[in-house]
Amino acid sequence: MIEPILLIQIAIALLLGVLAGCITGLCPGLHVNMLAFFIVSSSAYLSRYVQPITLASFIVAISITHTFIDFIPSIFLGSPDEDTALSILPGHSLLLQGRGHEAVMHTLYGGILGLIVILIFTPIFIFLLPKVYPFLKNIMLLILLFTSFYMLLREDNKVLAFLVFSMSGLIGLSALALPLKESLLPMLTGLFGASSLITSIAKKQNLPKQKIAKSKIDVRGLLKIFIPTSIASSLCSFLPALGSGQAAIIASDLMKQPEKENFLMLVGSINTIVMGLSIISLYCINVKRTGSAVAISDLISSVTLSNLFIFLAVIIVSGFVSFLLGKGISKIFARNIYRINYNKLSLGVLIFLSIVVLAFSGWLGFLVFLVATCTGLYAIASGARRTLLMGCLMLPAILFYLPF
Amino acid sequence: MQSKPQKLFLVASLLGIFMLLVLSLVLTPKEISACGINKTRDNEKVSIKGIVIDERVLSENFKLLILKNNGCEVDITCNCLQSFLNNNVSVAGKVQTYNNKKQISAEMIEND
Numbered sequence: 177m178i179e180p181i182l183l184i185q186i187a188i189a190l191l192l193g194v195l196a197g198c199i200t201g202l203c204p205g206l207h208v209n210m211l212a213f214f215i216v217s218s219s220a221y222l223s224r225y226v227q228p229i230t231l232a233s234f235i236v237a238i239s240i241t242h243t244f245i246d247f248i249p250s251i252f253l254g255s256p257d258e259d260t261a262l263s264i265l266p267g268h269s270l271l272l273q274g275r276g277h278e279a280v281m282h283t284l285y286g287g288i289l290g291l292i293v294i295l296i297f298t299p300i301f302i303f304l305l306p307k308v309y310p311f312l313k314n315i316m317l318l319i320l321l322f323t324s325f326y327m328l329l330r331e332d333n334k335v336l337a338f339l340v341f342s343m344s345g346l347i348g349l350s351a352l353a354l355p356l357k358e359s360l361l362p363m364l365t366g367l368f369g370a371s372s373l374i375t376s377i378a379k380k381q382n383l384p385k386q387k388i389a390k391s392k393i394d395v396r397g398l399l400k401i402f403i404p405t406s407i408a409s410s411l412c413s414f415l416p417a418l419g420s421g422q423a424a425i426i427a428s429d430l431m432k433q434p435e436k437e438n439f440l441m442l443v444g445s446i447n448t449i450v451m452g453l454s455i456i457s458l459y460c461i462n463v464k465r466t467g468s469a470v471a472i473s474d475l476i477s478s479v480t481l482s483n484l485f486i487f488l489a490v491i492i493v494s495g496f497v498s499f500l501l502g503k504g505i506s507k508i509f510a511r512n513i514y515r516i517n518y519n520k521l522s523l524g525v526l527i528f529l530s531i532v533v534l535a536f537s538g539w540l541g542f543l544v545f546l547v548a549t550c551t552g553l554y555a556i557a558s559g560a561r562r563t564l565l566m567g568c569l570m571l572p573a574i575l576f577y578l579p580f
Numbered sequence: 581m582q583s584k585p586q587k588l589f590l591v592a593s594l595l596g597i598f599m600l601l602v603l604s605l606v607l608t609p610k611e612i613s614a615c616g617i618n619k620t621r622d623n624e625k626v627s628i629k630g631i632v633i634d635e636r637v638l639s640e641n642f643k644l645l646i647l648k649n650n651g652c653e654v655d656i657t658c659n660c661l662q663s664f665l666n667n668n669v670s671v672a673g674k675v676q677t678y679n680n681k682k683q684i685s686a687e688m689i690e691n692d
Contacts, residue, residue, distance in 0.1 A: 217677055217680070219680070343594070346597045346600075346601065347597060347600065349601075350597070350601050350603070353605075354603060354607060354625075357621070358623060462639075474678055474679065477679075543603075546596065547592075547593060547596030547599075550593040551589075551596075553585075554586065554590050557583065557585050558586050
């Protein structure tokens with residue numbers, strides 16, 4: 177039984193977490209991990225006033241809200257983070273058709289599906305994960321190799337696919353080896369964000385007036401993605417080195433060339449599921465797969481079943497609140513974005529991202545950003561599938577798991 | 581047949597990647613002393629040298645090493661099978677905070 181005062185504390189933490197998650201989701205370069213680790217480093221002071229479970233609930237609420245909101249800048253501004261990078265292309269093409277809000281709504285509905293999958297998979301995780309995890313961990317290298325070869329062999333132009341995968345993989349290796357702070361930021365911003373922005377500036381794209389139709393739930397689309405998204409994201413929520421990007425590739429291939437709308441729903445659901453189940457995995461196998469899970473485990477050394485129920489409640493409530501907030505914020509973007517000169521806006525975002533990279537990762541990071549941008553531009557110009565750029569995370573992971 | 585911008589991006593990428601690889605081999609993380617770990621920031625890449633005075637297995641291959649350097653001690657976590665106890669080692673890794681205490685998550689450990 178939870179004390180009423182603790183319940184009130186958790187409810188306030190949830191609301192503040194949702195607000196903070198909206199800010200991290202909307203600001204390019206502001207990662208949820210930064211805020212989570214700030215909370216952990218201030219916990220000695222904060223724990224004089226609130227219990228660790230309240231601080232952990234705050235982190236859960238920020239993390240879940242972030243997975244709903246971060247698609248808005250990704251789709252409207254073309255500025256991604258590591259979890260939304262793959263949504264840029266389909267999102268941008270719908271934006272050019274005046275359907276930017278619809279694109280965001282697909283990711284939000286995907287997020288709601290993600291909440292349902294989390295509820296279904298929690299008991300399965302509690303029962304199965306401690307049994308299967310040791311086996312899966314031992315064959316991690318094989319899983320990574322299989323995923324990579326599969327990504328390459330499904331391409332028509334295999335030489336080009338290998339080239340783009342290898343180039344992004346080498347950027348990943350050097351970015352991780354260089355003495356950089358936030359090494360993923362310049363690499364992913366260059367590969368996925370800056371390259372898309374430069375392409376749209378070069379094409380002198382102007383946005384049409386955005387339609388804000390009353391959004392309907394695409395039940396058929398949600399049913400179509402339910403099984404692939406459940407399989408891929410549940411695996412990627414606890415297996416090391418596989419994240420939302422890889423889950424999206426596996427799930428979209430299980431669906432055999434999904435339509436843009438379904439793909440957006442897919443990435444929307446995957447982000448929420450991977451984040452939610454990574455928190456559940458903390459209880460089941462004590463594995464910390466995301467920065468938020470690490471931060472929570474720093475606050476609560478051993479997650480109990482009653483902690484887990486609180487986290488589940490926070491995940492569900494913050495998810496639904498974020499859905500409503502995301503819908504409202506997306507409408508504001510859609511109503512106003514066509515009034516702005518999109519080329520100037522893209523240029524402004526590009527300059528802002530460059531400043532963010534410089535501020536967080538320094539000149540060396542900026543160099544990684546420039547090289548990654550060139551590779552992203554090459555992938556776009558040559559017509560290679562952008563998912564191949566995920567080699568930047570997969571190749572280093574493969575090398576890490578090699579036994580020699 | 582590749583277009584002109586395509587060729588340009590390819591050449592720029594390959595040259596840039598080559599430069600990054602060379603830089604990653606040449607530039608080593610800033611060397612710190614165990615006493616100065618609190619002056620570092622989380623996620624900062626650092627290197628440190630010292631003697632491993634204690635070694636604890638936390639789970640399977642995940643170990644905690646206590647490294648002594650200049651009279652101070654620092655916790656090093658690593659995914660490693662090999663024992664480094666009583667060895668002089670060089671460690672490169674990222675600074676992390678655990679239970680309000682700075683530690684280094686090792687990416688590379690070599691016996692000196």
